[in-house]
Structures are given as C-alpha cells and as structure tokens.
Amino acid sequence: MATITIGILGLGRFGRAVAQELSTFDCEVIVIDKNQENVEWIEPYVTQAIQGDIRDFDFLENIGMANCDVAVVATGDSLESSVLGIMNCKKLGINSIVAKAQDKDYRDVLVAIGANTVIQPEKEMGKRVAKSLLRRHITDMVELDENYAVVEFFPPKTWIGETIETLDLRKRYEINIIGLRNKDDGKLDVSFGPDHQVQADDIFVGIAESDKIERYDYLNKLR
Structure with missing residues (x-):
C-alpha cells in the first residue's frame, strides 16, 4: 500500500x-x-x-x-x-x-x-473531559461519523451471569455487540455466541449511536 x-x-x-x-x-x-x-x-x-x-x-x-x-x-x-x-x-x-x-x-x-x-x-478537549467525568461504564469511544461510534464498556453488575441472548442489548439499548475483551489480557474475542455468560472481567465492544449510549451511561440506565 x-x-x-x-x-x-x-x-x-x-x-x-x-x-x-x-x-x-x-x-x-x-x-x-x-x-x-x-x-x-x-x-x-x-x-x-x-x-x-x-x-x-x-x-x-x-x-x-x-x-x-x-x-x-x-x-x-x-x-x-x-x-x-x-x-x-x-x-x-x-x-x-x-x-x-x-x-x-x-x-x-x-x-x-x-x-x-x-x-x-x-473546545473539543473540553467536551471530551466533561464526558469522561460523567461516564459510569464506558471506557473508550471512537467516533465513526457524526452519529455512530465504536464503544467499549464494562457490564453493569446486574448483567453478570446473564447470557448475551437474554440481555437482548440490541432491542433494549440499540447496541450491536461486535466483540468481547478480557480486561486482564486485553484480547478481543469476536467469535462469542449468544449463549456467552457475562463475566465481571468482560469488556463489551459494540456499535451504537453516540448520543444514545452516552446518555444511557450518564443516567445510569444500563441495567
């Protein structure tokens, strides 16, 4: 290239x-x-x-x-x-x-x-700092365009032990989960299935509307 x-x-x-x-x-x-x-x-x-x-x-x-x-x-x-x-x-x-x-x-x-x-x-740094101060579960976010972003976040405690299928995150929060990362080794797993049982050391990687996922997180509505 x-x-x-x-x-x-x-x-x-x-x-x-x-x-x-x-x-x-x-x-x-x-x-x-x-x-x-x-x-x-x-x-x-x-x-x-x-x-x-x-x-x-x-x-x-x-x-x-x-x-x-x-x-x-x-x-x-x-x-x-x-x-x-x-x-x-x-x-x-x-x-x-x-x-x-x-x-x-x-x-x-x-x-x-x-x-x-x-x-x-x-201005943009000020916005970024303000958002980081309000985050509860989100650890990283990369903007794809004006509306959508790839977001990494820890699961709320209430999700631990549940399966990806039963959580139904796409319907409840409009998040498309594309991968899981272990917080200890950082390795990304994209071959997980709907029966994956959420662990405390999981980090979710998903695509979502930036404003919506941030608002869910700020208002502590990821439950």
Missing part, C-alpha cells in the same frame, strides 16, 4: 502534537513553519522540516507541497495565515484539508474557503 504524505503548516502546540503522533505511523510527514527553532525541534520526528511562509504560494509549490495527500493548516493564531494557507493548498490541488480554528466565527470562515474539516482543539 502506498505511503500517505501529510503536510503540516504551522508548528504551534497543536501542529507539533499532530506531527509527533503521525511520526509513529508509516506515513511521510512534511512540516513548515516560519520559526527556525520550531523547525529544528521537530526535525528528528518527521520526514522533512522546512522553514518558510505558508502564505507564499510559490514557496509551497517549489517544495513539492502538491504531493501531499492531506494538508493540516495548524496556524490557528492568525486568520490571515490560515486563510491563505488553505487557499494555497486548494490551488495546489490538495483534496483533503484540515484546519485549526479558535472559535465558531473563525471556523465558519475556514469552511467557507474550502477546509474539509475544521477543529477547535480547546
């Missing part, structure tokens, strides 16, 4: 975090920042680190930015830089553009000029 190439424009805290995380995967990461110290700091982690101005179309074209499959415009402190960075990426033919925004108005501008995805890191 061909390696994906991701360009990161801007090396603030958000840009650095994205670059470092991507460096742990099998992909090429090219980063650009106007500050040479930032460039030197990130250089050991990425494929290529370049000092330059993301507002300069000719500069981006000359360094081969058009070869990127995805561009992350991480200059959230300057609307001008973000706007010109996105416009330049669009002109270079990059189809997938992710951008950072400080607030909703900022976000609306970036979407209007062509960003495919706009992230508000502080």
Whole structure:
C-alpha cells in the first residue's frame, strides 16, 4: 500500500502534537513553519522540516507541497495565515484539508474557503473531559461519523451471569455487540455466541449511536 504524505503548516502546540503522533505511523510527514527553532525541534520526528511562509504560494509549490495527500493548516493564531494557507493548498490541488480554528466565527470562515474539516482543539478537549467525568461504564469511544461510534464498556453488575441472548442489548439499548475483551489480557474475542455468560472481567465492544449510549451511561440506565 502506498505511503500517505501529510503536510503540516504551522508548528504551534497543536501542529507539533499532530506531527509527533503521525511520526509513529508509516506515513511521510512534511512540516513548515516560519520559526527556525520550531523547525529544528521537530526535525528528528518527521520526514522533512522546512522553514518558510505558508502564505507564499510559490514557496509551497517549489517544495513539492502538491504531493501531499492531506494538508493540516495548524496556524490557528492568525486568520490571515490560515486563510491563505488553505487557499494555497486548494490551488495546489490538495483534496483533503484540515484546519485549526479558535472559535465558531473563525471556523465558519475556514469552511467557507474550502477546509474539509475544521477543529477547535480547546473546545473539543473540553467536551471530551466533561464526558469522561460523567461516564459510569464506558471506557473508550471512537467516533465513526457524526452519529455512530465504536464503544467499549464494562457490564453493569446486574448483567453478570446473564447470557448475551437474554440481555437482548440490541432491542433494549440499540447496541450491536461486535466483540468481547478480557480486561486482564486485553484480547478481543469476536467469535462469542449468544449463549456467552457475562463475566465481571468482560469488556463489551459494540456499535451504537453516540448520543444514545452516552446518555444511557450518564443516567445510569444500563441495567
């Protein structure tokens, strides 16, 4: 499979975090920042680190930015830089553009000029922390789209000893169980049957509507 190439424009805290995380995967990461110290700091982690101005179309074209499959415009402190960075990426033919925004108005501008995805890191982190504080049984959740997520959760005490079939989770909570994980060894079992008897060390893995499963959990309705 061909390696994906991701360009990161801007090396603030958000840009650095994205670059470092991507460096742990099998992909090429090219980063650009106007500050040479930032460039030197990130250089050991990425494929290529370049000092330059993301507002300069000719500069981006000359360094081969058009070869990127995805561009992350991480200059959230300057609307001008973000706007010109996105416009330049669009002109270079990059189809997938992710951008950072400080607030909703900022976000609306970036979407209007062509960003495919706009992230508000502080707002989204705040939501994530708030949700984690309210969780009773959910241990992890990965969003699949705006409505559905893969969710991992411990069974309530009242489920222990019951079978998957008698619990009828799809009907009661609209959860499709796709696997079971043992909390001690972490191994995922996808070959379980309806007669599986729920154990205290089971972790359920299922697909459900995000809002519904979280609300069931917050309100302690998983019984």
